[in-house]
Amino acid sequence: MSARAGWLAGAAGVTAVGTAAGLSVAKSLRRKFSDDDPYRDEDFELLDADRSSVVTTPDGVSLAVREVGPENAGLTVVFAHGFCLRMGSFHFQRARLSEQWGEQVRMVFYDQRGHGQSGEAPPDTYTVEQLGQDLESVLAVVAPRGPVVLVGHSMGGMTVLSHARQYPQRYPTRIVGAALIASAAEGVARSPLGEILNNPALEAVRFTARYAPALVHRGRGAARSVIGPILRAASYGDHRISRSVNAFSERMMHDTPIATLVEFLHALEVHDETDGLATLSKVPTLVACGDRDLLTPMDYSQDMADQLAKSQLVIVGGAGHLVQLERPDVIDDALVRLVERATPSKLVALTRRMRERVRLHG
Template identity: 85%
Template structure:
C-alpha cells in the first residue's frame, strides 16, 4: 500500500470509529466537570520558571529539564511523565513537595522525547526501551552522585521499569526507591484502550508518519478524533473535576505531535518490562492508581505490587488515569512515605518533622 493510499484509508476509518467511540465518552466527561473551580487562578506554568537546562541524548535528541531545590540536597527525586503529557503533569507535586521537603530534596522534571519542549526524534526511537535509556542520560547529567528516587506516571512508570531492566547495577546503590503511578509492566492490550489500538486506521497513520511525514498533518484531525475522546474520558474518575485542571490536561494532549501520539501508542501496546520488576524489588516502591482508570486499570497495579517485595499499593477511590492531577494530596502523601522508607534515618526523621509541622500549621 502506498503512503498516500494508506493515509486516505486510515482517515476514512478513523472518522467513522472516532465518531462511534468518542461521543459517549465525551458526554461522560462533560458530566464529570463541576462548575466550581478551586484552581481557576492556578499557575500551571510554574515549572517553566524553575532552573532549567537541556540534556542531549547519545542519539542527539534535546531533552528539556527543570529542577527545584538545592543542587547539593541529600536526595534527588526524578519525575518521568506519561503519554501525551509533559513535565507539567506533576504540577501539584512540584508545588506542594518543594515546600514540604525544602532543602533536603532536589526535584528534577523533564519532558520525554517528542513531548513538551523536548525535541522530536526519528519515529523508530519512540519505544519504551529508548525511554529507559533517555532516563539514564538525564540521571548521568542531573544526578551523577548521591541517592535517587524515581517517580513515573503512566508511560513514565514504564520508563522507570525499562531503566531498571537495562541498568540493574544502579539498584539499590544509586536508585534507592521508585514510584509507579497509573502504569503497567507490559502491553495495555487488555485495557479498553486495546480495542482502539487494534484499529487499522491508527496503523495507517503510523505508516504515514514513518514513510511520508509530509502527509501526516492531513491525518492529524482524524487521528485525534479516534484517540482524543478516549484519553480525555479516561483521564478522570467520577469526582468533581476542576475545569481548569481539565483544560490544562487537554492542552497537553492536544499539543502532542501526531507522530509522537501514534508511535508511542504502538509502544504501549507491545512493550514488556516485567523483567524490571525483579530489579525494583531491591528498593522500596510505591504503586498507585485510580480505581476508575480505563487506560491502565488497577489490576495492572495490583499485579505489579504483588511482584514487588517492598511495595506499598495505593488505590485511589473514584480517580481516573491522571490521578496525580485529580487527587494530588493522596499521591503527595504517598510519595512522602516512599521517601521516608527509601532514605537514611536522618532524612526520614527530618521529613517527618516537616510534614507534621506543615499539617499543624494547615
C-alpha cells in the same frame, strides 16, 4: 492505487472508523465539573520558572529539564511523565513537595522525547526501551552522584521499569526507591484502550507518520478523533474535577505531535518490562492508581505490587488515570512516605516531623 493515495485514504478513513471506536468506549462517561473552581487562578506553567537545562541523548535528541531544590540536596527525586503529557502533569507535586521537603530534596522533571519542549526524534525510537535509556541519560548528567528516587506516571512508570531492566546495577546502590503511578508492566491491550489500538485506521495514520511525514497533517484531526474520546474519558474519575485542571490536561494532550501520539500508542501495546520488577524489588516502591482508571486498570497495579517485595499499594477511590492531578493530596502523601522509607538517612523524615509540629503547635 498509488502509495500516496493509499496513505491519504487511510488518513481520511480514520475519521469515520476512529470516531465511532473512540466514542463507543467513552459514550457512557460524562465529565463532572466542580461548581466552584478552586484552581481558577492557578499558574500551571510554574515549572517554566525553575532552573532549566537540556540533556542531549546519545542519538542527539534534546530533552528539556527543570529542577527545584538545592543541587547539593541529600536526595534527588526524578519525575517521568506519561503518554501525551509533559512534565507539567506533576504540577501539584512540584508545588507542594518543594515546600514539604525544603532543602533536603532536589526534584528533577523532564519532558520525554517527542513531548513538551523536548525534541522530536525518528519514529522508530519512540519505544519504551528507548525511554529507559533516555532516563539513564538524564541521571548521568543531572544526578551523577547521590541517592535517587524515581517517580513515573503512566508511560513514565513504564520508563522506570525499562530503566530497572536495562540498568539493574543502579539498584539499590544509586536508585533507592521508585513510584509507579497509574502504570503497567506490559502491554495495555487488556484495557479499553485495546479497542482503539486494534483500529486498522489508526495503523494507517501510524504508517503515514513514519513513511510520509509530509502528509501526516492531513490525518492530524482524524487521528485525534480515534484516541481523543478515550483519553478524555479516562483522565478523571467520579469526583467533580476543576475546569481549570481539565483544560490544562487537555492542552497537554492536544499539543502532543501526531507522530508522537501514534508511535507511542503502538509502544504501549507491545511493551513488556516485567523483568524490571525483579530489580525494583530491591528498593522500597510505591504503586498507586485510581480505581476508575480505564487506561491502566487497577488490576495492573495490584499485579505489580504483588511482585514487589517492598511495595506499598495505594488505590485512590473514584479517581481516573490522571490521579496525580485529580487527587494530588493522596499521591503527595504517598510520595512523602516513599521517600521516608527509601532515604538512607532520616533527615527527610525528621524535617517533616519538625514542620508538622510547627504547623500543629505554632
